Amino acid sequence: MTSSTPLLAIRDLSVAFRSGKQDVTVVKNVSMEIMPGQTVAVVGESGSGKSTTAAAVNRLLPDNGRITGGQVLFDGRDLTEAGEREMVAIRGAVIGLVPQDPMSNLNPLMRIGDQIAEALEVHGLAVGRAARARVVELLDMVGIPDPAQRINQYPHEFSGGMRQRALIAMGLACRPKLLIADEPTSALDVTVQRRILDQLAELTADMGTAVFLITHDLALAAERADVVAVMYQGELVEVGPAAEILADPAHEYTRRLLRAVPSLSSVRLAEPPREAPDLVQIEDLRKVFPIRGSAAEFTAVDTVTFSIPRGQTVSIVGESGSGKSTTANLLLGLDDATSGRIRFDGTDLTSLGRRELFAFRRRVQPVFQNPYASLDPRYTVEKSISEPLRVHRVGTTADRKQTVADLLDQVALPASLAQRLPHELSGGQRQRVAIARALALSPDLVVLDEAVSALDVLVQAQILELLAELQRELKLSYLFISHDLAVVRMISHTVHVMQRGRIVESGTADQIFEHPTSDYTRELLAAIPSPAGAD
Template sequence: MSAPTPLLSIRDLAIEFATPAGPVTAVRGVDLDLAPGRTVAVVGESGSGKSTMAAAINGLLAANGRIARGSILFEGRDLAQATPAELRAVRGRGIGLVPQDPMSNLNPIQRVGRQIAEALSVHGLMRGAAAWSRAVELLDMVGIPDPGRRAKQYPHELSGGMRQRVLIAMGLACRPRLLIADEPTSALDVTVQKVILDEMAALTAEMGTAVILITHDLALAAERADEALVMFRGDMVERGRAAEVMRSPRAEYTRRLIAAAPTLASRRLVGDAVPAAAADPRPRRDRVLAELVGVRKEYPGRRSLFGREPAFAAVEDMTLEIPRGETVAVVGESGSGKSTTAKLLLRIEDATAGDIVFDGRAVTRLKGRALFDFRRRVQPVFQNPYGSLDARWTVGASIEEPLRIHGLGDAVSRRTKVLDALDAVALPREMLKRLPAELSGGQRQRVAIARALVLEPELVVLDEAVSALDVIVQAQVLELLADLQARLGLSYLFISHDLAVVRQIAHHVHVMRRGRVVESGAPEKIFTSPETDYARELIAAIPGAAPRAAPPAPEQPALRRA
């Protein structure tokens, strides 16, 4: 039986970027055949060339990038030689895209439903009320609750995970023949991730759609892809059936990736929580650094032609304590109130009711100098590495800024601290003069972490701080966080949808759903004996428990590099 004709065929692809120092090769010698209805996972560390290869397929390389060599045949047409008009005709209906960063790819002044409807109308599929109705259906399909109301909202009114789901809905809207999904679920909790990937699999089966899944989640690649392509510093170092590559890797780099990937059986990086006195499970009052007591955050309803919508409680009756030198994790689905909890503790948002206490002092209503001093002691690392750094500032200036704002040290000592921070998050010192646009998403997030740690705060609020990192760098950052905690007595509020990571790093876990804590306890208790159906659903949805068997793969050209 002959192999099916490839929908996409890439040969000897090389991509260069022009820089002041001369051309830099970001991808070299990539070969790939992808047949209809099949999924290939492209894995590798941040900066390995995964997203650059995808951008070349879609004709979306940066202005200083070019295809230096090779061909990209899509349905027999070489996209490497296509005109801009020809590429525009292919995008959307022929090749769908789910990009990595929702805030850079959604129009901030247009309602999300209108943006999805526009994708349908631009390609002549639907218009007007029919397009709007389909947009609402797509939002429902990707797991957004109350899709009719959410369709009328703007991107800033949605959580990061919800914005990512909007991008997925847009990518699937025109039912493309090839879907490029660039880290499509990195911002999503495991239950919604499963819904999304199940829908992508259904589309593949129904329409014969091929999928390029770019991910740093190796368990996800093994479970969801037919084939895996492993990239390292622009080279393709391994390729084969996904389950086989993850089970019996040939390349040393692939073995390192797999060894670094967190699972529910991974070694814990922290010890157990300090035992409470007597039978009281709560920490002693002198050990509590920060706490939220009965906190509620309510947002007023939007005005419309039909009056004001009901108020929405993003957080309801939130009570948690963060002991000194320990990590408290908050997990739950996107939109559950995790990030709002972080903003309340940081005093970025004001609580509607309840109290926020830090080091024995109520900070709920601090203002002026007192609030400024409080923020020196509590530092954030946010979810979005693209929005947390000033695009006009170099890496060095961004990391140094908190030191200058708080008047710490002179120019020489500040530079030393900046260099130490770069070392701590495994970034080369020559990156000091680069701009954020010159960094990958994972590299930007490491800069954001370095920026938070440079002040040596007492409490760091980490909102999905490692979700954008490849597994090797993620493991380094988690080890770093655990080491800093042990040496400096740091406390962390660790917000994440990655339960395997939470089990490694947390002393206490709170599970949130729809604004409320539904279960709390030590990690071992939560992950081995969950009390609520919702916690059991979260754990059951973790990918990698049972990688699916891949059908026979079509013959691939031989690798150039081992």
Template structure:
């Protein structure tokens, strides 16, 4: 059988200020019709660059320096811009990694999906709008007709990612490039989406090139796995074979670092620690655009965060986790209820007191693309909070930035780079370094490790645990990755549709779940059976 996609000795280089840097070196692989091939590896290994080269969507400073990309026999490396426009979407669909920079903030979600259908002549007018609603329903977005009329900022991070998946599938392409398509999704929606991709592959012979740092996901969903390291493919083979008997040392290190429900957990802190944060009967209502109705995002939520403890909130996308985090950070005001930090009600803080509060509470947001200023170097981003709060001299701040970069496993030389020169995982590490700059009492981590490969994720989790032991830090950890939550948490709250449906210690939630929704979340974890 002739492969649908053949990559032969592909090399890609980026022009930096001084010279060309080769980031993909002589990569070769092939994908048959209906086959799913997963490319796994750490952040910065060249996975996403390889995918971008296939679709000819490299950044302006990137270029293919050698090799061929044959799609249905046509070399895309030499195709014209007009040919590539016709191929993208209809022949090769794309689900990119970052939803906020790939959705138009000024267009309604439904219009953006309909536009993709109209450009490729699949449907027009009302038929395109109706199909857009069907696609949103297919990827698990509730009330799809109402949601289709909303803008990207009105969607949660996971819902935006689902909208991108709907757009990628809209024209039923022959090859779908899925670049970390479920990294922002909770496990139940992840399973639904990947089941849908599997059905599409079976029905139409659509091939899938899956770029992921999630080895459990690759093992469960791919026919073939290619492991990338420093721009090269170091191992390729059937998914089951590579995971059962990895041949390369790097693959073995990746497998060892994968978090599972059997992974070692952080030690318990003292049980009599005083509460740093007390949340009581919290409620947040948003007006629904254009309808005059109200949407309750958070409803009667109560919990505490003791000093030196990690408290996690888990639940599917749109459940109210990130809204709760924003309320605790003081970035939004509750409709009712109270938040007390170190005994002080946030509602009563004046401007100067709020400034002091922000020094003690630092966020790491879900989306590193949006949370770093594209005009700032990495060093400037990390030193910004120190500068704002007038901590240290310029030389001391630079030294602190270099130390923080090393703490999050990045070289100090990375400080000279701009965000667009970093991979998604590298950007998130910079965001974590920036949050630690002021030595806060509480760090709110909103999906902070979801963009990281397993090796760096393990390093970051170890770092967070070490800092907690050394400095007595408290963490509010928002995540859909239940294996990570089990590793790092001392208490867990499960949110569903704006309310907490179950609370308990980590053991109680994971070993003896009482609520049906909690049991559904646990059952949907990729590779769970193998980890128990």
């Protein structure tokens, strides 16, 4: 029988952050309800207040944040009045949490299995062998291969997507009444995303678990939520049944979000390719890792061969753990290949000495997925962008200052941001800074590893257009690593599909997306969520 009483009722919630001597209100009089077993998705761009609203529910605001008004009623209890001891008992046991950034939310010194088991033990649900058995079950449930072996590994031995799945396992460990999922699948490929969200749907049906889903992915919200709430500049501007809001949005901001959602029918940004010599040639590349606590080995990259022509975008797609990021790291020289060959501009990278490798790294620059982690929190924007110039001893101090100003203009950021620190920027601004830093040394190749996957659709569209424009102007080559097939189609000239360390299909973007030949590629395409009314 469906309850008519909300499990969670947020009433006129306001939240402020202390900035200097002033309080800045970031959530303004927000009201919404979540019924038992219901999934409510809160969507909006970076800085809209959606994650802050979720953090206020389980009282995990940053030190400079505080609730300035309203109520958070959970099972009828106002959590804004609850003491910290009561909140500790509530968190995990009845309100589960899947946070966004796995690297800052997993202890790098603890095995994955021990971290999940700790959640079970703290709430008295299982200890010892029973806890270990439940952890293996949870890791299997969220799609971690060989969970009985992986349980003994550390976070750095997991791919980004696997770390995110471990966090999801932790959030579900105690079978909570409410699961707050803050961008829970932004790092996951579409097939694993579907598996995770199917599991959340099963929990909702079987146990009455409600899901408070924070996402910038409107397609995901449309497909998975019962109710969609749209936030803009700290306010709730539209709320209602998912199908109605996404098919016929009333607010202009919602319409803008829908127009920006990438789909397989989106306008192509990559210009038609021209004949060009290869900048990079990769032949029979292999990378084998030992598995901790076992005599077995894991082949992350298995006899991979492809090339990157000058001035073109070559993309690698595949599920988490398919080997795409490992391939990027081998090309960047961040890891050594077990066997095979990488030639850059005709030179075998394995033959490079220390000085030659230093010069190579000037010509190849990375942009990583997480701009929160890739920028030094102590460095101003100017210092972050100019750091590669200082390291490579390029120009005088005045020259470098001018270069930073030029780069900020190139990535459409105002010069006034130069003296700001990363925490004073939005996610989209941070990623633009990361791109500016990558361009500082005028590289030939930029390796973009999930560089837009954590961005809301409006900012993502701006970054993709920026990348295409920079490629045209500067004749850049890109290796674009992504699990988002709609984005890949927009920006790519050539696409390689990876599965379990091997390339299973290659072709032009049109060939791959219009006439896929492998079952795996067809499975990836079939798993892409599509919002109603966003064609």
